[in-house]
Amino acid sequence: MDTSDTTPSHSAEPGTPMGVGIVGLGAAAGSWARTAHLPALRAVDGYELRAVSAGSHESAMRSAEMHRVPRAFGSAAELAAADEVDLVVVAVKVPHHRELVKAALDAGKGVLCEWPLGNGLAEAEELADLASSRGLPNAVGLQARSNPALAYIRDLVADGYVGRVLSTTVVGTGQAWGAYTDPRNRYLLDPANGATLLTIPFGHTFDGVASVLGEPEELRVEQAQRRTSTVDRETGERVPMSSPDQVVASGCLPGGAVATFHYRGGSSRGTNFRWEINGTEGDIVVTAPTGHLQLAPISLWGARGDETEPAPLTVPGPYVGVPSLDPVSDSAAYSVAHAYRQFREDLRTGTSLVPDFAHGVRRHRSLEAPPAPEKR
Template sequence: MPSPIRVGIIGLGRAEGEMVPGVWAARAHLPYLLASPHFTVTAVANSSVASAQASIDHHKLGPSVAAYGSPTDIASDPNVDLVLVSVRVEKHYALTKPALLAGKDIFVEWPLGATPSEAKELTALAASKGVKTSIGLQARASPLVKKLRSLIYDEKAIGEVLSTVVTATFSMMPTGLWFKGVEYYLDANSGGNPLTIFVGHFLDSFTHVLGPFQGEARENGFGAILETKFPDVKVMDTCTGQIVNEHFAKTAPDHVFLQGRVGAGTLASLSWRYIQKGEIEEEGLKWTITGTEGEIEILTGRKQWQGLKTVDVVVKIKKGDGEVEVLDLGSLDEEEGNLIGKLRNVAKNTGEAVGGFC
């Protein structure tokens, strides 16, 4: 076996809370990196050396792991082969660029940059340095998404795919209240909001299964409506429970409607909506794929798509004149091993993305 890839983590916090800095790296990435023989954590960088050292101590990573307070310093460490960036999206560019300039491979949580121009610049820089950029779109590595592809393309379970419809809510997101410190999620230009994160992760799986949208031309039927129906939001300090801003101006869309053709011409209609006081059916997301010989229906609970566990999902299949079958998702877990949900998905996504680094 080749030597383990030496990983430097930017943005490692504690695995406590939900909307707190560093929680994703702590809950999803670190457990896999520590368990895998293919990786070893050699450095951590946070906003200060003291913060990085506190994370190293909290997770008991040991005295051999270096603590840094800047992206340039961790990028310059000769004991780091791969820099993993797991922070809020608008910081991706500034934290990732030094690693690429230093000739290091990078793994960045989706998206690579807050804007297409940032992502293109970083991609071009990586190519000029002969290194790789890998993006954390972990849901495509889930056994559910792989099973859907198998049903459609290998088993031809529903014949030729004709159309697909997605109806979803941002049901786990509060409509009129948000949290101090993560106001960027309410900003349409932050790169990290309901459209780019909540919808974006699902769209990656959706197009991975059915193919990309066919361009932007109206003659191809592509259209999108993005609107903000709840622009006035209260901001609360979760530490004190006090409202610190009665009228924060939200610009991020809370209603997203997409329509067009995907793959070889499959008709597609997708919609997400915020709701004021609860939906009639608490299904979270319903995805129907219709073919010439049957139909597949995927129902999720109130969870973000990229962190789904199989217990959160129901998949139904109707083939021809047969009865409706409910897919045994437990067997998928058995096939994929003991890791579950977002940890398993992140592990497989990371392994598949950076396997070429070994």
């Protein structure tokens, strides 16, 4: 079937809910779809969760019953073909993104795919080209930039709070890729799966920083592998790790300010996330309990002029578009919900503030890095 002129059945008009089908919403606890996408969709007006799919019809039925979803399908292709589904959300492990996104696009449906878009740049380019050729709505899950705190920082910088930006420095940890792992995260240990310290926590945060300060020019990225194994917390087994656990990057922001980043695997007894923006007139400090800026509760601090110590900055109410979600108690869904809200607005008004597949390709390209040297 030629779907080049096919568009989703929804109109994105007020009062017309967009029917959503999620690939990856299982019954088991801990999945990103369950902790982030499910509460986000139920907190944002204009969406209606109508279908789920899983590896088998039986597991899909269990998930649908648990989460009170009307339809259950044993495959993503069946879900995408359902008339009541307008938007397919792909929230599974990275190696499966390509086949699942293609199935949705082939069915003429819009797609929101979690980040990374593909397992490497080539897959991302293929999916972006396909979505563009079909003229279908698409978004990639780089949610950090949708957090109200980042929108507020963006405006503070634009309004001259720090004066002329001189430099920005980011230090973060990735939680995984450290001393311990668990069965659900073992696939992160092999870089061939596309889910690495570079692509996930660093990639999400880098995209958020770029949304505030502009795209760093001539970014230089280096990786290193200092650990060659990790311990499974559940079994006590020591398992091999071939993925880098150190990422260092530097570049210049538009206008010449210096940007530096250092991401470390695991967790730190010291700093787990700190982002400083230093300017001629002031400073902004962003802290969080983890380097995953896309899901962490964010604290803001600032000082300018004669102030010598940073003081807490509160995000003004108008920036918060989904007040029913508490950014501290439900942090995993907070940025995701704001991304869904903006995506709906993009479809209704023709704006394009939520990152699409083309943006995802540019982000993949900016993160291209040489292989990590062998541990010495």
